[in-house]
Amino acid sequence: MPTRLPIKDMGTAEKLRALEELWDDLLKQPDAIPTPGWHGDVLAEREAGVRQGEARFDDWRSVRKRLRDRFNYAIYYDLVDDLIRVYAVLDCRRSPAALGTRLGSESSGE
Numbered sequence: 217m218p219t220r221l222p223i224k225d226m227g228t229a230e231k232l233r234a235l236e237e238l239w240d241d242l243l244k245q246p247d248a249i250p251t252p253g254w255h256g257d258v259l260a261e262r263e264a265g266v267r268q269g270e271a272r273f274d275d276w277r278s279v280r281k282r283l284r285d286r287f288n289y290a291i292y293y294d295l296v297d298d299l300i301r302v303y304a305v306l307d308c309r310r311s312p313a314a315l316g317t318r319l320g321s322e323s324s325g326e
Contacts (some may be wrong), residue, residue, distance in 0.1 A: 229298045236295075251259050 221234060242249060266272040292303040 229295060
């Protein structure tokens with residue numbers, strides 16, 4: 217039986233909340249979520265690449281830099297009913313210590 221939601225009548229916040237509720241419910245029984253067969257194929261290919269010395273590994277610092285260069289900002293927010301409260305928009309190119317300081321001051325209401 218198909219599930220019916222009034223998607224056309226729902227606002228963006230309601231749709232996002234519905235997605236969050238669905239994921240939260242699915243995560244209560246992760247073993248009940250089937251894994252597609254192609255996932256195993258991809259893992260087998262990657263393991264074979266490691267065994268054959270063909271896999272490439274990067275250190276965390278270089279991976280983090282590539283991610284920062286591509287996605288420079290993070291938005292920390294909370295969604296309650298139809299209200300989105302933005303706590304911080306952070307420049308991820310800054311040092312982790314500076315980000316921690318910023319998040320600490322934002323969450324304490326300073």
